Amino acid sequence: MPSLSPSPTASRWKGFANERERFLAAYRWMILARIFEEKIAALYRAGKIVGGVYLGRGQEAFSVALGMQLDQAHGDLFAGLIRDQGGRMAFGETLMDSARTYLGSVEGPMRGRDGNIHRGRPTRGMPAMISHLGTMVAVVNGMLMAKRFHGRVDVVGGVTIGDGGTSTGAFHEGLNQAAVEKLPLVVAVADNQYAYSTPTCHQYACADLADRAAGYGVRGYSIDGTDLTACLETFHEAIERARRGEGPQLVVGKLLRLAGHGEHDDARYIPARKRQEPHGGDCVALAREKALKSAWASAKEIDEWHAQTQERVEEAVARAQSEPEPNPFRESWHALATKHLAEGTPPAQ
Amino acid sequence: MSITYLDAIREAQARALEEDPNVFIYGQDVADFGGAFKATKGLAERFPGRVIDAPISEDAIVGSAVGAAIEGMRPIVEMQFADFSAVAFNQIVNQSATHYWRTGVPCPITIRLPSGGTEGSGPFHSQSVESLYAHYPGLIVMTPATVEDAYGMLLEAIRIEDPVIFCEHKLLYYHLKADALPRSVLPVGKARIARVGRHASVVACSAMVHEALRAARVLADEGWEIEVVDLRTAKPIDTDTILASVARTGRLLAVAESFPWGGITAEVVSRVVTEGFHLLDAPPQRLNSKDTPVPYHPNLWRAHRPTWQSIAASVRHLLGL
CATH class of the missing domain: 3.40.50.920 (Rossmann fold)
Known part of the structure; x- marks a missing residue:
C-alpha cells in the first residue's frame, strides 16, 4: 500500500496531514494484516502451509503503530516477532514477501530455507527473527551501533516482544546493553496475557512490565494496546524521543491474544470472560468503531477497503502458490558465504 | 625482536583496525584496561571509540556483533574465557551461524576465545570448546598453534565473510615466541x-x-x-x-x-x-x-x-x- 506510506518529514503526525489521516492509514494496515492472516489460517486448515502459522490477531494496533511510524527509507529498523504481521507490512515488508515465506516459494526472501514468521530482509532494516526469544534486541542494538559508527545517530530501531519473552536472559542483556550504549531503541512489549498457555502470573511478579523501565534507566510507557490512537500517540512520542538521543524507550501494551499460540492451538485455556475484561477487545473492531464515530470514514468506505484488500491478498497468495518450491537438487547445501571453506554434503543423489 | 603469541594477536587486531574502518573490538574489559590477558592493550588509545567495553552480557555481545555485521561492520568479539562463550552459545550457533544460509546476508564476525587449560584455572577457565562449535554448520573454527598462525589466521578470520570461532590457547600466550611477524601464512583450511x-x-x-x-x-x-x-x-x-x-x-x-x-x-x-x-x-x-x-x-x-x-x-x- 505505497500510497499510505508517510513522507519522511517530521511533523506532529509523522508525515500525515492530521490525526484522521494517520489513524486511517494505520487502520488500513491493520485490515490488511487481519485479512492476510485469516487467509493464511484458512490455507493452514486446508493443509496448504508447511509448518506452523502464528497469528497477531488482537495485536494489530500495537504492532502497526510502531511499524508505520518508523521510516524504512530513512534507515530505521524494525525487528518483528511472531505477532507482527501488521507492523512488518506497515514498516515495509511486501505482501509478496509475507505470502512467499508462508507458502515456501523459492522466490521469497528465505527461499524455503526458513519459513512462516522467520523472515526478513536484514539489509533493508528488517532482521529475520530466530525462535529464541529476547535475542533480537541485541541484534538491533548492534545494527544501531553500526549506524552510529557510520555517523547515523538519527535512526531508530524498533523491536517487539511479548510478556513471555521479557523473562529471558537475552531480553535483559539486550535492554541493559541498549541502555548502557544509550541507543535509539524502541522496545514494544505486547503483554498479551499468555505466553503459549502460561498466564502472566507465572511469568512476572511486578505490577506492570513498564515498572522495569526505571530499573534499566530507560523511559517506560504503559498503554491500552487495543486503542489504536493511544498506540499511535505513544509510539510517536517514544520514536521521537529515541531519535532525539534520549536513549531506549520501553512501551508496554496491554492486550489479549485473540488466537491460539499458533493455529494448531485452540487456546481453550483462555477463559471466554477474558474478552469482556479490560484490554480484551478486538483492536480492529475498536478502530472501525472509532473511525465511524469520528466520521473519519463511512461504513461503505470501510467495506470497500475490506473488499479491495481481500482481492489483493487473494492475488498475492495465488501468485506465490504458482511459484516454484525449492529444489533439493539445486540447493547448494553449503552454509558458508566463503564457498571454498564449506564442508558441505554433496548434492543429493 | 621477539614476538609472543599474545603480541601476534594484538598486532593482528591493530593491523585490522588500521586497514579497515569497519573493524571494531567489543568485549569485557577490552578498552582502557586492555583485556584480561592484555590482548587489546593500547588499542583503545590508538583507535579511539573502536575498542569498546561491554557489560557482562555474552549473549548480547554476540547478538550485537551479528547486528553490526549485518550493517557492514566487522566486529571482533573477545570472550574473557572460552568457557564463558557458553552464555553466548545461542547467539553463536542459532543467530550467527544460521544467518547467511537463511537470509543470504553474510555475517562476518570474529569471536576470540582464550582457550585451554593452565595450572590452577579449574573447571570454568580452562575449557577447549572447538569441537562444540565445529559441530554447527555455518561456523569456521580456527585453532592456531604458532605465533605466525596466531597473526595470519586472525587477520584472515576478520576478513572472512563468515562467523569465525578463533580459539587462541592461553598456555601459548606468553611462552611461544617468534622472531618476526610472518609475511604470509598457509591458506585457511590447509593443515x-x-x-x-x-x-x-x-x-x-x-x-x-x-x-x-x-x-x-x-x-x-x-x-x-x-x-x-x-x-x-x-x-x-x-x-x-x-x-x-x-x-x-x-x-x-x-x-x-x-x-x-x-x-x-x-x-x-x-x-x-x-x-x-x-x-x-x-x-x-x-x-x-x-x-x-x-x-x-x-x-x-x-x-x-x-x-x-x-x-x-x-x-x-x-x-x-
Whole structure:
C-alpha cells in the first residue's frame, strides 16, 4: 500500500496531514494484516502451509503503530516477532514477501530455507527473527551501533516482544546493553496475557512490565494496546524521543491474544470472560468503531477497503502458490558465504 | 625482536583496525584496561571509540556483533574465557551461524576465545570448546598453534565473510615466541606438516601440537620418526593432508585437549577410516582429556590433559611397542 506510506518529514503526525489521516492509514494496515492472516489460517486448515502459522490477531494496533511510524527509507529498523504481521507490512515488508515465506516459494526472501514468521530482509532494516526469544534486541542494538559508527545517530530501531519473552536472559542483556550504549531503541512489549498457555502470573511478579523501565534507566510507557490512537500517540512520542538521543524507550501494551499460540492451538485455556475484561477487545473492531464515530470514514468506505484488500491478498497468495518450491537438487547445501571453506554434503543423489 | 603469541594477536587486531574502518573490538574489559590477558592493550588509545567495553552480557555481545555485521561492520568479539562463550552459545550457533544460509546476508564476525587449560584455572577457565562449535554448520573454527598462525589466521578470520570461532590457547600466550611477524601464512583450511616422519602420524591442534612435537623428539631418540600434523583449522578439516600423511606412515593418533566424547579426534579418525581404511596398518588411536571437568589442582590438571608423556605412550602403543 505505497500510497499510505508517510513522507519522511517530521511533523506532529509523522508525515500525515492530521490525526484522521494517520489513524486511517494505520487502520488500513491493520485490515490488511487481519485479512492476510485469516487467509493464511484458512490455507493452514486446508493443509496448504508447511509448518506452523502464528497469528497477531488482537495485536494489530500495537504492532502497526510502531511499524508505520518508523521510516524504512530513512534507515530505521524494525525487528518483528511472531505477532507482527501488521507492523512488518506497515514498516515495509511486501505482501509478496509475507505470502512467499508462508507458502515456501523459492522466490521469497528465505527461499524455503526458513519459513512462516522467520523472515526478513536484514539489509533493508528488517532482521529475520530466530525462535529464541529476547535475542533480537541485541541484534538491533548492534545494527544501531553500526549506524552510529557510520555517523547515523538519527535512526531508530524498533523491536517487539511479548510478556513471555521479557523473562529471558537475552531480553535483559539486550535492554541493559541498549541502555548502557544509550541507543535509539524502541522496545514494544505486547503483554498479551499468555505466553503459549502460561498466564502472566507465572511469568512476572511486578505490577506492570513498564515498572522495569526505571530499573534499566530507560523511559517506560504503559498503554491500552487495543486503542489504536493511544498506540499511535505513544509510539510517536517514544520514536521521537529515541531519535532525539534520549536513549531506549520501553512501551508496554496491554492486550489479549485473540488466537491460539499458533493455529494448531485452540487456546481453550483462555477463559471466554477474558474478552469482556479490560484490554480484551478486538483492536480492529475498536478502530472501525472509532473511525465511524469520528466520521473519519463511512461504513461503505470501510467495506470497500475490506473488499479491495481481500482481492489483493487473494492475488498475492495465488501468485506465490504458482511459484516454484525449492529444489533439493539445486540447493547448494553449503552454509558458508566463503564457498571454498564449506564442508558441505554433496548434492543429493 | 621477539614476538609472543599474545603480541601476534594484538598486532593482528591493530593491523585490522588500521586497514579497515569497519573493524571494531567489543568485549569485557577490552578498552582502557586492555583485556584480561592484555590482548587489546593500547588499542583503545590508538583507535579511539573502536575498542569498546561491554557489560557482562555474552549473549548480547554476540547478538550485537551479528547486528553490526549485518550493517557492514566487522566486529571482533573477545570472550574473557572460552568457557564463558557458553552464555553466548545461542547467539553463536542459532543467530550467527544460521544467518547467511537463511537470509543470504553474510555475517562476518570474529569471536576470540582464550582457550585451554593452565595450572590452577579449574573447571570454568580452562575449557577447549572447538569441537562444540565445529559441530554447527555455518561456523569456521580456527585453532592456531604458532605465533605466525596466531597473526595470519586472525587477520584472515576478520576478513572472512563468515562467523569465525578463533580459539587462541592461553598456555601459548606468553611462552611461544617468534622472531618476526610472518609475511604470509598457509591458506585457511590447509593443515601443516609440523614435523616430517615415516612411522606414525600424530594429528593435533593448538597447544597439543607442541606436546606432540616434544613427544616426537623423545621418540626420535629411540629411533622412531613421528610425523606431526598441525590441523590449524578445526573446521574445515584438511582431510587431504591428513590422508596423505597416513599414506606415508600407515598409523594415526589424533590428539586434542577437548573432552573425549565425539569431537575433533573422533572426526579425524572417522574420516581416515572411511576414506583411507586401506592406508592403515594398525587401528587408529585417539587421545583427549579425561571425561571429567577440568581440575583445579596442578597435580590433577597435568594428568587430565594429554601431555608429551601420554602422547609418547600412545604412539608406542600404536607402534606395537
